[in-house]
Amino acid sequence: MSEAEAVPLRYDEFLEAALSRIGGLLKGHYGISRRAVGLLLLQGDPQMEREVKKRDAASYSLLQEIVSQARAHYNQPLSYVIALRRQQEARRLVSAVVTLRGKRRPGFAEWLSRAMMHPVSGSLILLLVLYFGLYQFVGVFGAGVVVDFIEGTVFGEWVNPWVTELVRGFIPFQVLQDLFVGDYGVITLGLSYAFAIILPIVATFFLVFSIIEDSGYLPRLAMLIDRVFKAIGLSGRAVIPMVLGFGCDTMATIVTRTQETRRERIITTLLLALAIPCSAQLGVIFAILSGSGMALLIWAVTVALVLLLVGYLASKVIPGERASFYMEVPPLRLPKLTNILAKTYSRLQWYFVEVLPLFILASVLLWLGDLSGLFGLVIGGLEPLVKFIGLPPETAVVFLYGFFRRDFGAAGLYDLHSAGALMGVPLVVAAVTLTLFIPCIAQLLVMWKERGAKTALAIAAFIFPFAFLIGFVLNLILTRLGVSL
Amino acid sequence: MRLWPRIGRGFGRGGCHGGGVRLGDGRLRKVGVVGSPNVGKSVVFNNLTGAYVTVSNYPGTTVDISRGKAKIDGEEIEIVDTPGMYSLLPISEEERVARLILFQEKPEVVLHVVDAKNLERMLPLTLQLIEAGLPVMLDLNMMDEAEAAGIEIDVKRLERELGIPVVATVATTGRGMETLRRRLAEYVRSRSCAVAV
Numbered sequence: 055m056s057e058a059e060a061v062p063l064r065y066d067e068f069l070e071a072a073l074s075r076i077g078g079l080l081k082g083h084y085g086i087s088r089r090a091v092g093l094l095l096l097q098g099d100p101q102m103e104r105e106v107k108k109r110d111a112a113s114y115s116l117l118q119e120i121v122s123q124a125r126a127h128y129n130q131p132l133s134y135v136i137a138l139r140r141q142q143e144a145r146r147l148v149s150a151v152v153t154l155r156g157k158r159r160p161g162f163a164e165w166l167s168r169a170m171m172h173p174v175s176g177s178l179i180l181l182l183v184l185y186f187g188l189y190q191f192v193g194v195f196g197a198g199v200v201v202d203f204i205e206g207t208v209f210g211e212w213v214n215p216w217v218t219e220l221v222r223g224f225i226p227f228q229v230l231q232d233l234f235v236g237d238y239g240v241i242t243l244g245l246s247y248a249f250a251i252i253l254p255i256v257a258t259f260f261l262v263f264s265i266i267e268d269s270g271y272l273p274r275l276a277m278l279i280d281r282v283f284k285a286i287g288l289s290g291r292a293v294i295p296m297v298l299g300f301g302c303d304t305m306a307t308i309v310t311r312t313q314e315t316r317r318e319r320i321i322t323t324l325l326l327a328l329a330i331p332c333s334a335q336l337g338v339i340f341a342i343l344s345g346s347g348m349a350l351l352i353w354a355v356t357v358a359l360v361l362l363l364v365g366y367l368a369s370k371v372i373p374g375e376r377a378s379f380y381m382e383v384p385p386l387r388l389p390k391l392t393n394i395l396a397k398t399y400s401r402l403q404w405y406f407v408e409v410l411p412l413f414i415l416a417s418v419l420l421w422l423g424d425l426s427g428l429f430g431l432v433i434g435g436l437e438p439l440v441k442f443i444g445l446p447p448e449t450a451v452v453f454l455y456g457f458f459r460r461d462f463g464a465a466g467l468y469d470l471h472s473a474g475a476l477m478g479v480p481l482v483v484a485a486v487t488l489t490l491f492i493p494c495i496a497q498l499l500v501m502w503k504e505r506g507a508k509t510a511l512a513i514a515a516f517i518f519p520f521a522f523l524i525g526f527v528l529n530l531i532l533t534r535l536g537v538s539l
Numbered sequence: 540m541r542l543w544p545r546i547g548r549g550f551g552r553g554g555c556h557g558g559g560v561r562l563g564d565g566r567l568r569k570v571g572v573v574g575s576p577n578v579g580k581s582v583v584f585n586n587l588t589g590a591y592v593t594v595s596n597y598p599g600t601t602v603d604i605s606r607g608k609a610k611i612d613g614e615e616i617e618i619v620d621t622p623g624m625y626s627l628l629p630i631s632e633e634e635r636v637a638r639l640i641l642f643q644e645k646p647e648v649v650l651h652v653v654d655a656k657n658l659e660r661m662l663p664l665t666l667q668l669i670e671a672g673l674p675v676m677l678d679l680n681m682m683d684e685a686e687a688a689g690i691e692i693d694v695k696r697l698e699r700e701l702g703i704p705v706v707a708t709v710a711t712t713g714r715g716m717e718t719l720r721r722r723l724a725e726y727v728r729s730r731s732c733a734v735a736v
Contacts, residue, residue, distance in 0.1 A: 059702055060669045060675070060701060060702035060703050061669075061702055062666075062669055062670045062672075063666050063669070063670060084642070085642045085643065085645055086641075086642055086671040086672055086673065087670065087671050087672030089670055089671075089672070090627070090667070090670050090671035090672065093670065094627070094628065097628050099628055099629075101629075101635070133628060137626075137663065140662075140663040140666050140667070141659075141663060143662070143663075143666060144658075144659050144660075144661075144662035144663050144666065145659055147658075147662055147697065147700055147701070148658050148659045148662070150693075150696065150697075150700060151658075151692055151693040151694075151696045151697040151700065152658060152690060152691065152692055152693075153690075153691040153693070154689055154690060154691070155689040155690075155691055384577070384684075385684050385687065387711070390711065390712075393711075
């Protein structure tokens with residue numbers, strides 16, 4: 055297999071002459087052929103111009119002259135002329151080495167691929183994926199079974215009592231003890247929250263998501279949803295963070311980096327914070343509302359309407375260019391288990407490095423809030439608001455906790471519900487309002503980090519009154535209509 | 540099949556003054572993996588280095604440059620995964636970074652990974668790499684998808700036309716990766732001899 059020396063492509067005579075004149079003048083060392091340096095100069099590459107100015111200062115003006123002569127010789131820009139010649143050669147090569155046998159008859163994969171993008175069958179498949187992948191596996195299994203075990207048994211019965219004992223033995227002051235093992239302790243809240251609740255949920259979610267991703271379903275989903283999203287001013291690219299948001303909005307907010315324009319990133323960040331419930335919320339909300347199909351339906355429709363409405367309005371209000379969306383749809387593939395596992399693992403690792411410090415910071419802030427009495431003040435302030443949307447005053451605490459700890463907030467609702475203090479319409483109103491809240495303080499911090507303080511605060515300032523407003527309107531509508539659940 | 544590379548290596552060593560594992564300045568021989576986004580570059584990289592990072596259909600994952608070490612025929616070689624690039628004339632920051640790696644780090648071999656079913660769109664970059672005098676090797680990846688689309692490629696002919704080594708792979712399943720490694724090792728050795736002499 056003796057390799058013949060690769061022969062560079064030849065351009066037309068005029069360009070070749072220019073290239074050989076340039077080549078003759080270049081004396082510096084560039085790490086690449088003089089021919090390539092010449093071609094980059096002709097195409098007006100600014101970086102190469104700087105390099106040449108540095109390394110061949112003496113002949114730079116002469117080189118410039120050759121380049122401008124060449125430019126004057128052609129009607130089109132030189133980069134176009136050169137690219138055209140390369141494209142022509144590529145076409146020649148392809149016709150020499152490629153034989154088209156005619157497509158294989160469309161198989162099952164092709165059929166499935168079309169079904170996934172079709173508005174009707176595609177929506178059905180999406181529902182199946184959401185039900186089995188998200189609800190059953192992440193919601194019921196991950197957020198239910200696994201969280202119960204790790205939070206209840208591992209942390210609740212083994213780790214927390216042991217650590218509490220240890221800290222109380224070594225640290226003399228109650229206040230300092232609380233920093234580590236109190237209600238908002240770094241260990242009993244920050245770390246146990248991260249490992250007992252977030253870990254199982256995101257692990258199961260990442261597993262499902264890796265399968266979905268490696269199978270090639272996402273580009274098809276993007277195609278399916280693109281139309282709806284375009285109407286609200288987003289491109290299908292926003293599907294990815296939005297879908298991720300059902301796992302964890304905090305992480306999805308970080309993923310908005312993949313979006314092209316700043317405008318898109320802001321809109322997606324807003325919608326994530328407002329109308330995409332994360333898996334922890336989804337799990338508990340499903341559990342609370344599952345008693346009445348009607349209640350679940352009202353909740354889902356309200357949140358979906360808010361998502362579409364706010365998305366639509368935001369795209370009108372926030373200035374900037376609309377992103378164009380083009381996506382090549384790759385073939386469906388059968389995912390490989392080793393790839394899925396490795397990918398899930400590396401995602402988890404990345405996620406934890408990014409988010410764990412934020413959880414710890416959040417529990418320190420909560421500890422300070424509790425210590426300074428700020429907590430009691432905020433709860434007192436929330437009570438009238440809660441009454442305003444037709445809820446019993448006890449729910450004020452739930453909303454405050456809901457801001458810091460979504461599971462805590464939702465679990466608080468669950469408590470009130472099972473105690474018989476919250477039923478029917480108020481329960482649905484509380485669930486909707488809580489869903490619209492910024493899911494947790496970690497998300498606010500990530501928004502701050504990713505979008506800047508101004509945007510993060512503006513989004514927060516919009517969301518809290520808005521969530522209560524929607525709660526108020528929903529309560530009004532439901533009671534006026536005399537809906538009983 | 541197994542014997543030939545060994546003999547080839549024997550000759551390579553002889554012609555290269557003993558041909559130690561490392562180059563004169565003590566750095567490892569280097570392979571730069573280049574190509575446009577979504578051609579399986581990262582999968583090829585991970586297959587060579589044995590450390591799986593992440594493979595995705597959406598952009599943003601290969602922004603960071605991954606470096607790894609591959610053991611090919613008992614020799615340790617540094618593999619650099621460059622950000623996606625469409626042309627040597629950069630438009631994006633990522634392309635600028637990729638070009639910088641090629642021009643400044645001077646890898647012994649530049650492995651250009653392409654999507655076999657979109658050859659016509661891919662070859663202009665191969666031509667540019669050849670033009671720049673870089674030691675290019677072409678990897679026609681995603682061969683299974685090309686075959687499924689009814690595209691048949693005469694690899695030997697393409698090799699002759701371009702004057703560079705060309706291999707066909709399906710990096711996700713590992714098909715053709717053994718050949719890729721072998722030819723990569725041969726090419727790396729022949730290149731570093733050329734540099735030494």
